[in-house]
Amino acid sequence: MEPRLLDDWQGLDLDGLLRYVREVVEDADYPTVRRWRASGGKVVGHFQVYFPEEIAMAAGLLPVKIHGAPIEPRQGDAHFGSYLCSIVKTSLELALSGRLELDMFVSHPICDTARNLAAVWGRNVGYPCEVLYLPQNANSSHSARYLRGEYERLQRGLEAIAGREVSEADLVRAIGVYNENRELLRRLYAIKRTSPWLLGVDEAYVLVALGGRIFREEHNELLRAVIPMIERREATPQDRMRLVLEGGFCEQPPLDLLTTIAQSSYVVDDDLLVGMRFLTDDVPLEGAALDNLAESYLERSTYTPVQHDLRKPKERMLLDRIRSAGAGAAVLCAAKMCEPGLDEQVPYVKALEEEGIPYFVTEFEESMTSFESLQIQLETFIENVLFAEA
Amino acid sequence: MTYYAGVDVGSTYTKAVVVGDDGEIAGRALLKTGFRLAEAASEALESAAAAASLEPGELDYVTTTGYGRFQVSSRQLNVTDLTAAAFGARFLYPQTRTVLDVGGQTMKVSRVDGTGKVVSFRLNDKCAAGTGAFLEKTARYMGFGIEEVGPLASTSRSDVSISGVCAVFAEAEVINHLSQGIAPADIMHGAIASLVSRSVQLMKRAKMEPEHTLIGGILRFETMASLLRESLGGVVNVPSTDDVQHVLALGAALAGRQRHRSVLAGRVHA
Numbered sequence: 298m299e300p301r302l303l304d305d306w307q308g309l310d311l312d313g314l315l316r317y318v319r320e321v322v323e324d325a326d327y328p329t330v331r332r333w334r335a336s337g338g339k340v341v342g343h344f345q346v347y348f349p350e351e352i353a354m355a356a357g358l359l360p361v362k363i364h365g366a367p368i369e370p371r372q373g374d375a376h377f378g379s380y381l382c383s384i385v386k387t388s389l390e391l392a393l394s395g396r397l398e399l400d401m402f403v404s405h406p407i408c409d410t411a412r413n414l415a416a417v418w419g420r421n422v423g424y425p426c427e428v429l430y431l432p433q434n435a436n437s438s439h440s441a442r443y444l445r446g447e448y449e450r451l452q453r454g455l456e457a458i459a460g461r462e463v464s465e466a467d468l469v470r471a472i473g474v475y476n477e478n479r480e481l482l483r484r485l486y487a488i489k490r491t492s493p494w495l496l497g498v499d500e501a502y503v504l505v506a507l508g509g510r511i512f513r514e515e516h517n518e519l520l521r522a523v524i525p526m527i528e529r530r531e532a533t534p535q536d537r538m539r540l541v542l543e544g545g546f547c548e549q550p551p552l553d554l555l556t557t558i559a560q561s562s563y564v565v566d567d568d569l570l571v572g573m574r575f576l577t578d579d580v581p582l583e584g585a586a587l588d589n590l591a592e593s594y595l596e597r598s599t600y601t602p603v604q605h606d607l608r609k610p611k612e613r614m615l616l617d618r619i620r621s622a623g624a625g626a627a628v629l630c631a632a633k634m635c636e637p638g639l640d641e642q643v644p645y646v647k648a649l650e651e652e653g654i655p656y657f658v659t660e661f662e663e664s665m666t667s668f669e670s671l672q673i674q675l676e677t678f679i680e681n682v683l684f685a686e687a
Numbered sequence: 688m689t690y691y692a693g694v695d696v697g698s699t700y701t702k703a704v705v706v707g708d709d710g711e712i713a714g715r716a717l718l719k720t721g722f723r724l725a726e727a728a729s730e731a732l733e734s735a736a737a738a739a740s741l742e743p744g745e746l747d748y749v750t751t752t753g754y755g756r757f758q759v760s761s762r763q764l765n766v767t768d769l770t771a772a773a774f775g776a777r778f779l780y781p782q783t784r785t786v787l788d789v790g791g792q793t794m795k796v797s798r799v800d801g802t803g804k805v806v807s808f809r810l811n812d813k814c815a816a817g818t819g820a821f822l823e824k825t826a827r828y829m830g831f832g833i834e835e836v837g838p839l840a841s842t843s844r845s846d847v848s849i850s851g852v853c854a855v856f857a858e859a860e861v862i863n864h865l866s867q868g869i870a871p872a873d874i875m876h877g878a879i880a881s882l883v884s885r886s887v888q889l890m891k892r893a894k895m896e897p898e899h900t901l902i903g904g905i906l907r908f909e910t911m912a913s914l915l916r917e918s919l920g921g922v923v924n925v926p927s928t929d930d931v932q933h934v935l936a937l938g939a940a941l942a943g944r945q946r947h948r949s950v951l952a953g954r955v956h957a
Contacts, residue, residue, distance in 0.1 A: 393888075535764065536763050680770040685802075
């Protein structure tokens with residue numbers, strides 16, 4: 298097993314454990330990464346949305362998911378205009394302020410802003426910064442072969458950082474660990490769907506987000522322990538609206554915003570940190586590992602506004618998500634200045650209106666600190682729906 | 688008989704109401720909220736249940752509202768002040784289209800449609816100037832308590848202007864008026880007139896429509912109600928002094944009654 302990077306959490310009860318996980322996730326100084334680097338370990342940071350962490354783990358590197366932070370982008374602001382989203386600025390701030398030390402950074406051209414991130418990042422740090430080009434056209438017969446080529450290029454870069462070659466056995470072992478992680482995260486989300494009073498959207502979020510800061514074996518160990526504790530939790534179901542929350546695929550809403558939403562509704566499904574749950578099924582362990590990873594990305598994956606796959610119209614996928622979760626309404630939130638997220642609201646709204654599904658549209662920013670207005674708007678929306686049902 | 692409780696955990700007072708199937712009030716309670724919101728809610732609930740000759744365990748459905756609505760672990764449902772106000776006001780005055788709720792620390796206006804749905808609302812800024820706290824501070828500067836505001840203002844003989852821009856700056860205005868020999872009753876009347884002016888501004892922003900229903904603890908002061916009636920014109924409903932502070936609790940109980948019936952009827956799942 299890879300090194301443990303968390304403090305000893307085994308003796309904690311559920312509430313204590315959730316508090317501890319939240320502290321780790323909210324700590325913009327990345328204590329787990331510091332611990333790993335202090336032991337001589339190397340770190341690859343990757344920007345939203347999806348990254349094949351299995352390859353990094355196979356190389357013995359700690360993959361760290363970078364999704365902004367609730368910090369003031371003092372230096373980040375100097376590199377990106379005010380008309381751009383917050384997440385690129387706070388992510389860069391993590392590096393420039395020395396909070397997050399990396400050995401390699403990887404970004405993806407998911408939008409106009411993010412496609413320049415690796416270049417800007419690379420001009421200001423002393424380690425390699427790469428762009429991983431995931432296929433723009435997921436429907437071409439050449440997409441899988443192309444993506445495998447990109448994964449091979451990525452692997453070579455990671456091997457150079459790690460100072461060793463990655464074997465097929467390394468990859469298969471890593472895929473096995475991530476398959477278990479995917480299964481555990483599916484179980485976590487199943488609890489949200491079937492017994493949402495047992496697990497708030499904010500609590501589920503921190504449990505998922507933790508996986509972006511430690512090795513997945515340790516994450517698996519913690520999830521294996523915490524899921525039965527959640528299932529045994531004593532909590533009384535309340536009469537609340539079941540919602541799907543859509544819009545957290547890249548920049549993440551502040552945790553306090555999620556807590557606010559959780560006070561008045563049950564969020565039974567969402568796309569928060571969806572990149573960590575992007576592959577919806579196990580990656581096969583038989584056959585060439587990189588081929589399997591590439592094929593899974595194309596054939597066994599969910600949807601986001603930054604992946605364009607004609608087989609997965611996003612509005613239809615959203616309706617499926619709402620129906621399969623038994624939700625009565627949707628909350629469509631987009632990060633301020635997020636073009637893909639805001640664009641996608643148009644077909645989402647059209648589809649929801651055609652289907653007669655109530656929806657609530659709002660915007661957020663990771664640095665926002667006042668939620669009263671949004672809370673009362675959301676609650677009033679929920680109550681109008683609840684009492685219109687009668 | 689099925690019993691429904693509504694608890695309004697306000698920033699200053701906590702109110703509880705128990706209603707039966709017919710919606711008529713079977714028991715009520717009112718106490719200072721203090722710092723322990725959950726305890727205040729629990730105590731109010733027990734008192735209201737006792738007034739209805741019930742044990743708290745005999746309440747079939749508990750709905751909370753107000754500032755501390757999330758603090759009551761025994762609740763089945765929580766609703767915003769806006770929804771509770773809509774239910775309560777429309778139960779008392781079915782033609783209500785605009786509700787003004789002036790409480791100790793908030794002022795809210797909601798516009799409701801013919802079905803009771805809240806279609807728009809406006810809240811005051813984070814400022815005491817548009818709330819009961821403004822009147823309380825003004826009274827305190829002059830050595831009076833909040834309960835003396837109504838009787839004091841009712842003896843006013845001539846109005847004086849209080850800007851009402853800020854509860855803190857109002858102190859200087861009050862001291863200035865007192866030093867000029869102006870009667871405290873006239874200053875209190877001026878402070879209420881200032882609050883009325885702010886209320887009407889907020890109602891205009893919410894695109895108010897008649898009938899208007901005025902609720903909240905500050906409406907128990909007759910001067911406030913009469914000045915608002917003059918400003919608004921048309922049909923202006925003000926519940927009795929006994930009811931005016933309990934409208935949110937009543938509305939919460941009635942919202943719970945509607946929801947509970949829908950759940951029992953299987954029209955919705957809880």
